[in-house]
Amino acid sequence: MAELGELKRLPLHDLHAAAGAKFGGFAGWSMPLTYPAGVMKEHLHCREATGLFDISHMKLFAVSGPQAAAALSRACPIEADGLATGQSKYTFFLNGDAGILDDLIVTRVDGERFVVVANAGNAEADEAHLREVVAGFNCRIDALDRVFLALQGPQAEAVARDAGLEIDGLAFMNGRETNDGGFIARSGYTGEDGFEIAVPLDAAQALAERLAADPRVEWIGLAARDSLRLEAGLCLHGQDITPDTNPVDAGLTWAIPKALRAGGSYIGADALAKAIANGPRRKRVGLKPDGRQPVRAGAALVDADGAAVGSITSGGFGPSFGGPVAMGSVDAAALEGPIFAEVRGNRMPLALHPLPFQPHRMRKG
Amino acid sequence: MAQTYFTEDHEWIRVEGDIATVGITNYAQEQLGDLVFVELPEKGRSIAKGDTVVVVESVKAASDVYAPLAGEVTDVNDGLSDNPGLVNSAAEKDGWLWKMKLADKAALDGLMDRAAYDATTA
Known part of the structure; x- marks a missing residue:
């Protein structure tokens, strides 16, 4: 285990410390594990009202250019060009054996521009993998330095609206880039309604403080994030899915478009088609x-x-x-x-x- | 009069006669967070210093509680089966874990008093 001192600090670390967070290491980051309410109350609060999570350990990339869709359709088992603007898709980076290198969410934010959200533990490997895969395509990859917050729970919509977030017409598994240079998606990792909000660093503290000040909102640490996603049956990469797991064995075939189940031009297509044919x-x-x-x-x-x-x-x-x-x-x-x-x-x-x-x-x- | 001792493993031991009541400190329960299950030992079990006697499970993880001294388990806190959160709300009182008959009371001399223990967590 790395000592806390060797871990990267979140941009809003001091805000969490002031809120009384207890920190622990996760994927190279010093993360708020719990706040003074404790994991049990935090978990229940998220289901009953709204929880606010700092998930800035996760990595965002923009993939843009004339061949961005083609590049992503090579990197992931998706038909990126078939996504409507604003539509998000849960998908994977697969290896040649159809093992899951990471699970991610790809959102088409414009005709030739996509936002990719990847897991913290795989961020560097994902970026290297993506750069290698798309090298032959006419597009560019930009790592987005953002504070990434999740607002989750039955009151998330009301809280987001009152905070002035740009959520009009935003349905589940849809996302958009915002006027302040950020990104907002209606998605999450709790099984509740909610939003994932990427904010440029200079605007992040004010937004986090504004959301946390809402009486319906409590900060939720990584411990309750884990119990929430486990109750929701959602996978944690590195545990429930790994490079030794293919989407069929993981019960995630639903995330593979039907047209790509018998094969395709994405990495791992042949192995995945075989796995689907053979069954789990x-x-x-x-x-x-x-x-x-x-x-x-x-x-x-x-x-x-x-x-x-x-x-x-x-x-x-x-x-x-x-x-x-x-x-x-x-x-x-x-x-x-x-x-x-x-x-x-x-x-x-x-x-x-x-x-x-x-x-x-x-x-x- | 009962006297209370502490270990660097964040346990407290309250001694009356040759019976010791053992629990984890308030500091320890704060570090563990909300407990959801406590695995207690069998009464009558003979334990050596350092043996794992109890496992406390928080939402996130399981942690061992070691025997601070040798002896024999004479009683366990059955109330924790239905209410493991008692260890969180009253770690150094109603949230005790087990009682034991000490094999050698002289071994208590190696343990800390409250002031010395508090200094380790300050």
Whole structure:
């Protein structure tokens, strides 16, 4: 573990410190893990009112130029030219074996301009990968230095409107560049309605303070961000999906456009077409422990005979669900029988549970 | 009169006669955050200093609580099964974890008093 001193600080670090945040390392960044309310209250507040998250550890790129759409359609299994202006798409960078290098959201903000949002842990690798893939195309990649905030929860729309954010007509999985040089999308990582807002550094502090001052809003740390997304059944790259997982095994085939499932010109197309034809070798499933004891990522899963059938990829406690929740990757053949997690020498029975654990409440517009 | 000792692993030990009550300090519960599960030992279990006796699970992670001294578990705080949050709200009182009969009371001499412990977390 890196010491906090070696970690990069968020541009608004001092604001979080003043709000009483406890910091911890994540993907090379010193991140607010919790605020004084604590993970449980923060989580519930987000579901009941609105939570404000600083997700500036995530990376934004602009891909622009006459061949931007073609370049992205090579880098990702998408038909970028088929996206309407303003439309966002959840997609991946795949390797040649259709393993997931990262999951990302691509938004067409103009005819020849796209915004790509990638994960913190993969930001540098993603940028290098993207630059290499698009080298032969007539387009450019610009890393956008922004403060990136997420406003999530049933009151997010009212809060955003009152704060003067440019959200008119913005439906779920749509995004736009704003007049102040930022970017706003109706999307998130909690299963709630909400917005992800990229702001130029010079305007960021004022906006964050304005949003945090709204009585409906509380700061939410990374700990509750994780429990919120786990209840929502959303994947964390590096845990639930990795370069060894293809979209079929991850239960994410829905993110591949139908026309690209039998093949295409994107990286990993042949391997992905094969994986789709063969069906999943293993499945990402929701798992609910009996009782109150959580299971954690990395716990081995076994069948009734003790044979290995997979592992827990994310596990913890779901404050809204009111009990422990987990996702695991399980051999497809083992899903018919009982599944146990090995925790500290004990075998804990697990029940399959449909994902998400907490119903999604996004506004599809 | 009961006397309370502390360890650098953020445990407190309250001693009455040769029975010690063990819990984690308020500082420790603040670091862990909201607890959702406490795995308690069997009564009668013989424990050596340094053994993992209890596992406390927060929303995010599991953490071990070690035996500060050798002895035998005589009681556990059953109330934590339904209400693990008691460790957060009353870490150094109602949120105690287990009681043990000490094998060697002289071993208490190596532990810290309140002032010395507070200095380590200041």
